[in-house]
Amino acid sequence: MRGITFIGAGALAQGIAAHLSAHIPVTLVASERTGADLRAKGAVTVGGLSRLHAELSDGNAVAPGRLGLQLDPARVSPDDALIFTTKGPQLAGVVRQVPRGRNSLVAGLQNGVLKDEILMARFGAENVVGAVTLFNARREGADVIIGGKGYSYFGELSGGSSARVAQIVDLFRRADLNAAVSDSIRSLTWMKFVNALGVFGTSALTRKTSTAIMQSPSLVAAYLDLIGEGAAVAVAEGAVVADYPDIPMGSYVLRDPDRVATEIVTAARAAAAGPGSLSSMAQDVLAGRPTESAETFGDIVERAERRGIPAPRLRFVRDLLAGFDSIALGASAENDIAPRIDRTSTDR
Numbered sequence: 001m002r003g004i005t006f007i008g009a010g011a012l013a014q015g016i017a018a019h020l021s022a023h024i025p026v027t028l029v030a031s032e033r034t035g036a037d038l039r040a041k042g043a044v045t046v047g048g049l050s051r052l053h054a055e056l057s058d059g060n061a062v063a064p065g066r067l068g069l070q071l072d073p074a075r076v077s078p079d080d081a082l083i084f085t086t087k088g089p090q091l092a093g094v095v096r097q098v099p100r101g102r103n104s105l106v107a108g109l110q111n112g113v114l115k116d117e118i119l120m121a122r123f124g125a126e127n128v129v130g131a132v133t134l135f136n137a138r139r140e141g142a143d144v145i146i147g148g149k150g151y152s153y154f155g156e157l158s159g160g161s162s163a164r165v166a167q168i169v170d171l172f173r174r175a176d177l178n179a180a181v182s183d184s185i186r187s188l189t190w191m192k193f194v195n196a197l198g199v200f201g202t203s204a205l206t207r208k209t210s211t212a213i214m215q216s217p218s219l220v221a222a223y224l225d226l227i228g229e230g231a232a233v234a235v236a237e238g239a240v241v242a243d244y245p246d247i248p249m250g251s252y253v254l255r256d257p258d259r260v261a262t263e264i265v266t267a268a269r270a271a272a273a274g275p276g277s278l279s280s281m282a283q284d285v286l287a288g289r290p291t292e293s294a295e296t297f298g299d300i301v302e303r304a305e306r307r308g309i310p311a312p313r314l315r316f317v318r319d320l321l322a323g324f325d326s327i328a329l330g331a332s333a334e335n336d337i338a339p340r341i342d343r344t345s346t347d348r
Contacts, residue, residue: 001105001167002079003027003061004177005070007087007094009034012109014044014144015137016085016152017067018054019175025061027068027080030267035071041142043067046145048137050176073097081105081168083131084119086177088295091115095122105164107131107154111196111292113189113237114299116157125281129165130157130185132192133245136277147277151245190239191249193296194230198223201317203282214268220261222313229311232299235339236307240295290328293321298317 003025006013017026023131030038038044038056044067046052054067058079061068064139067142070076078101086094088110095118106123108115109131134150152172154165161181172179182188202213213219231241231253243250252260284291299320304311 001081001164003077003081004171005029005060005068005076005080005082007068007073007076007082007084007098008090009038010085010087011137011139011144012133013085013134015046015050015146016133016135016177018044018046018052018144019050019177020171021054021061021067022064023175024171025063025068025080027055027061027070027077029076031068032071033121035069037142038069043167045143046146046257047140047143049149050146062260074099076101078102081164082107082123084108084110084115086110088112088115088292089290091280091295092118095119098122100124103127105129105168107168109133110295111153111200112193112218112296112299113186114295116189125157128157129168130155130182132182132185132189134192149178151180153180153182153185155182155188157186159183159186184240187234187242188244188247190234190237191242191244192228192249193300194234194241194249194253195247196296197230197314197317198227199279200281200293201226201314203279204285204291204293204321205317207278207282207286209276209278211268211271214264214276217261217265220264221257223253224257224261227314227316228257229309229314230300230306232309233304233307233311236309237303285324288328290325291321295319297321302336 005027006017007029009028009030013028017028020026043056044054056069056272057066058069060070074097076098082103084091091110100123106127107129108119116128131154133152135152136148137144137146154168156162160183165181169179169181202219241250242251281291297314301311301315301318
């Protein structure tokens with residue numbers, strides 16, 4: 001790969017890109033608003049667990065050392081690996097604007113499993129690599145703060161590794177980013193999705209942090225109910241329920257829920273005190289912004305319905321968040337329905 005282009009320039013993309021830019025040409029494709037902010041500052045400044053300052057230059061990056069800044073998705077380098085880091089609701093629209101070039105590696109870091117289907121429809125299944133990240137970053141003023149350097153996983157969607165997967169993992173590691181090859185990236189992606197359903201469902205509806213949720217027996221029970229329904233759909237879709245690093249879905253789903261709930265609450269209450277993190281969906285709710293509920297809860301409920309799998313709790317959360325989203329978008333009460341998923345993101 002000549003370089004890496006991140007489509008979407010939020011805190012996650014800026015944090016990862018700043019690490020990688022010393023080793024390979026890296027370009028950020030930003031919205032007009034984010035692009036204007038970045039141009040005014042002239043650099044990406046990273047704090048928290050990493051301390052980095054990456055200068056910016058207009059256009060696609062041509063060499064390591066400076067981050068490229070591009071505002072037009074249609075002008076990305078045809079030879080770059082593409083990593084999509086937009087919010088879930090923006091993905092389907094953005095991929096239509098990105099031309100198909102010689103991109104031998106295309107990946108998405110959005111929540112859920114719909115992302116891979118959208119990317120394959122546009123760029124071809126042979127060019128898309130599975131990817132999951134537990135890297136945590138947030139904006140704090142004009143800076144990006146790294147809250148956790150969790151692993152990023154890459155793997156072939158057909159299973160196993162390849163030269164391109166090994167190359168991207170090696171790049172991440174050389175840039176002081178935790179990364180690993182996953183031989184079962186589809187199942188890993190599903191398990192992260194299942195966990196997100198529990199975290200998003202409890203946090204978005206209660207506006208509570210992870211620490212508060214995991215210390216509450218009632219909220220932990222709700223979390224386990226949601227991931228249980230999600231796991232049933234995952235299995236029907238061919239995923240294997242198992243434990244993965246920092247995603248212990250096997251231990252949570254395959255054991256007695258009462259015992260698991262007691263263990264979770266006991267461990268959370270014994271842990272060092274702290275405010276805990278607020279999920280991205282809860283942050284959207286608090287800010288009055290539309291959420292990515294259609295791409296997460298809407299998608300999982302649609303899959304459950306197609307397969308005849310009961311998912312009443314997931315459906316309940318979907319409907320509540322769909323109502324919230326319609327209000328956030330200014331929709332009328334008559335149009336207050338669960339959003340439909342846009343799966344037709346290709347002109348092939």
